[in-house]
Amino acid sequence: MSDWELHRSFASEQGEVRWDVLGDGPPVVLVHGTPFSSYVWAEIARGLAARHTVYVWDLAGYGSSEMAEGQDVSLAAQARILASLLDHWQLAAPAVVGHDFGGAIALRAHLLEGVVYDRLALVDAVSVAPWGTGFFQLAREHADVLQRLPDPLHDAMVRGYVSWPVNHHLDDQVIDRLAAPWTGPVGRAALYRQVVQNDASMTDEVQSRYGELDLPVLVVWGEDDAWLPLAQAHELHGLIPGSRLVTILDANHLVQFDAPARLTVELAGFLPTG
Secondary structure, three states: OOOOOOOEEEEEOOEEEEEEEEOOOOEEEEEOOOOOOHHHHHHHHHHHOOOOEEEEEOOOOOOOOOOOOOOOOOHHHHHHHHHHHHHHOOOOOOEEEEEEHHHHHHHHHHHOOOOOOOEEEEEEEOOOOOOOOHHHHHHHHOHHHHOOOOHHHHHHHHHHHHHOOOOOOOOHHHHHHHHHHHOHHHHHHHHHHHHHHOOOHHHHHHHOOHHHOOOOEEEEEEOOOOOOOHHHHHHHHHHOOOOEEEEEOOOOOOHHHHOHHHHHHHHHHHOOOO
């Protein structure tokens, strides 16, 4: 996955957003979470591209997309950008898959921005309160202090943060790729910007409306999720009429790395085929 790059760009309301498209078939849009980038979807996207047109993008202020002082990288802004991207791609009703923050973004875009989906898959999704790891909450409260850490300490902390929610060994090259966007002065500022701008109010605004979802919904969860406990999967499943819940054994929050083949199979079986 070392060759994963996004070759196209979109001028969003919050600066340049990098994106790309793979494969051919019914459209599916993959939305990543925090503190990650579209890179977490690399293996899954390539697997799904055998039968689908797969759209991937880096959220504004994440990955290879523009990072800038004063940028709005809240879940509210990302949902509006998702709506704009779907217009740009001329997708009337694609299937959408959201992981972590990507789940909250997809839910907000549908329920608050009126974006139409064919179906929706929520993978270890930020969706029901409470959420936010202890580190996330600490960073919200002390962002000004953490931003002043010496580079070696900051970089080590970021590497630990991105590799924390995985049960299985990650190669150093993979950890480097996951951590790279958040290093250096621009990346460091971007990391704390998105932490400070997001809190439970972003999901509180839509959680009471999950009963309105009138489309096929698949909820997929790693049984060992250390960031969003499995109980949240059952709660989310119970709030969405007609949803289907799949739990994945020996998988943590980054199920894309712990069980990529199983996740690809579950998504492929859920997505439209023609």
